[in-house]
Amino acid sequence: SAVISQKPSRDICQRGTSLTIQCQVDSQVTMMFWYRQQPGQSLTLIATANQGSEATYESGFVIDKFPISRPNLTFSTLTVSNMSPEDSSIYLCSVERLATDEQFFGPGTRLTVL
Amino acid sequence: LAKTTQPISMDSYEGQEVNITCSHNNIATNDYITWYQQFPSQGPRFIIQGYKTKVTNEVASLFIPADRKSSTLSLPRVSLSDTAVYYCLVGDRSGGYNKLIFGAGTRLAVHP
Numbered sequence: 001s002a003v004i005s006q007k008p009s010r011d012i013c014q015r016g017t018s019l020t021i022q023c024q025v026d027s028q029v030t031m032m033f034w035y036r037q038q039p040g041q042s043l044t045l046i047a048t049a050n051q052g053s054e055a056t057y058e059s060g061f062v063i064d065k066f067p068i069s070r071p072n073l074t075f076s077t078l079t080v081s082n083m084s085p086e087d088s089s090i091y092l093c094s095v096e097r098l099a100t101d102e103q104f105f106g107p108g109t110r111l112t113v114l
Numbered sequence: 115l116a117k118t119t120q121p122i123s124m125d126s127y128e129g130q131e132v133n134i135t136c137s138h139n140n141i142a143t144n145d146y147i148t149w150y151q152q153f154p155s156q157g158p159r160f161i162i163q164g165y166k167t168k169v170t171n172e173v174a175s176l177f178i179p180a181d182r183k184s185s186t187l188s189l190p191r192v193s194l195s196d197t198a199v200y201y202c203l204v205g206d207r208s209g210g211y212n213k214l215i216f217g218a219g220t221r222l223a224v225h226p
Contacts, residue, residue, distance in 0.1 A: 042201070042218050042219055094157070102148075108157055
């Protein structure tokens with residue numbers, strides 16, 4: 001299995017500011033994924049990050065709002081830009097273990113925007 | 115993308131077997147069926163994956179009929195700690211990697 005950590009675990013931010021969430025994996029992985037889970041809801045895939053290339057965004061999510069970096073095989077960041085209260089959510093990263101299609105999820109970052 | 119449909123919620127009691135059925139009528143030939151479990155304030159956790167027939171591990175069993183248009187997750191002898199949300203997913207590897215699209219999930223409540 002993969003051990004995934006996220007920083008920060010939670011934050012309270014003001015409207016109009018930006019927050020960068022870090023995701024660290026204890027082993028090298030090819031694909032990393034970023035999800036959003038709003039209170040009481042299911043997970044929604046934001047984007048897929050492959051090392052060395054631009055992230056691929058899902059419908060409804062754009063790079064200007066959610067820029068992603070993937071500088072190496074164990075690390076990625078997601079920035080939530082120009083935040084509004086609607087961005088209040090839990091943001092989770094996950095990684096895929098090859099050959100099994102199994103994904104491992106981080107503990108999530110709980111973001112509250114005032 | 116294959117869409118999944120599963121019951122919104124289920125109730126059970128300790129020691130009972132729980133079966134959660136998921137329908138995925140548009141599943142593609144190369145798609146696998148995967149189930150995840152999520153506890154409050156935690157990320158989802160992989161439970162089991164299968165392609166057809168029956169798969170069993172130390173946690174659960176997965177039954178998939180020949181037409182693969184549905185699947186059933188079976189949890190034997192549940193305990194209070196099995197109270198969680200269970201997601202049925204059908205993977206999409208069209209982009210060269212497994213893109214998981216989560217449905218609403220089934221909220222399982224296990225009672226004493």
